[in-house]
Amino acid sequence: EAGVTQSPRYAVLQEGQAVSFWCDPISGHDTLYWYQQPRDQGPQLLVYFRDEAVIDNSQLPSDRFSAVRPKGTNSTLKIQSAKQGDTATYLCASSSTGGALEQYFGPGTRLTVL
Amino acid sequence: GDSVTQTEGQVALSEEDFLTIHCNYSASGYPALFWYVQYPGEGPQFLFRASRDKEKGSSRGFEATYDKGTTSFHLRKASVQESDSAVYYCALGRSNMGYKLTFGTGTSLLVDP
Numbered sequence: 001e002a003g004v005t006q007s008p009r010y011a012v013l014q015e016g017q018a019v020s021f022w023c024d025p026i027s028g029h030d031t032l033y034w035y036q037q038p039r040d041q042g043p044q045l046l047v048y049f050r051d052e053a054v055i056d057n058s059q060l061p062s063d064r065f066s067a068v069r070p071k072g073t074n075s076t077l078k079i080q081s082a083k084q085g086d087t088a089t090y091l092c093a094s095s096s097t098g099g100a101l102e103q104y105f106g107p108g109t110r111l112t113v114l
Numbered sequence: 115g116d117s118v119t120q121t122e123g124q125v126a127l128s129e130e131d132f133l134t135i136h137c138n139y140s141a142s143g144y145p146a147l148f149w150y151v152q153y154p155g156e157g158p159q160f161l162f163r164a165s166r167d168k169e170k171g172s173s174r175g176f177e178a179t180y181d182k183g184t185t186s187f188h189l190r191k192a193s194v195q196e197s198d199s200a201v202y203y204c205a206l207g208r209s210n211m212g213y214k215l216t217f218g219t220g221t222s223l224l225v226d227p
Contacts, residue, residue, distance in 0.1 A: 004157070031212040033212070041219055042118075042203050042205075042217030042218055042219050042220050043158065043203075043215075044217070045214060045215060045216075048212055050212060055210060055212060056210070056214060091157050091158075093157070095212060101209070101212070101213050102160040102163070103160065103213065103215065105156075105157025105158050105159070106157050107155065107156055107157055108157050
């Protein structure tokens, strides 16, 4: 069974540039999560979806961050105008509500904003 | 709000030593408690979870017991190996059409051969 796939693996931007991260969850997993993990810290939930619906986006900086999952499978997280404080690894995870609810994480995208 | 505290930022041991990593939480009700492990360049991997008071979770020789009285979920292993070197995260989960996880700051374990 293929794991969670993320791309790109690395991104380097100047402040003010936009960037998109893409996630392909495990096949059959209906719930998809996006986390931000600053260096030497634990992951912090940004947003999560059940199928195509947003369940919780209360921690997503809505003025610059957006996330979609239009067909309930793949998902895209976008930063409209990146800031140095956005430097972090962005992790995608998925889980199945029909299973044991453990979240399976992808390898992440390491973002550096100069 | 919910929070998780891991008091040890780094732990250095030798092979076959006993491991304890402390995890305390602050939350109302009965959240689920989790341990995850993260290796360099990878996302966190699920180790195990416990969902109710006095329940023990275990995997790969690691174990922890949910203790609501002391609000703790300490990770233990009787004999560590060099391959256990990684960052360990305690997390608290709330069920709402999935699990909303709140992670601790992590404990970096280094095991010398």
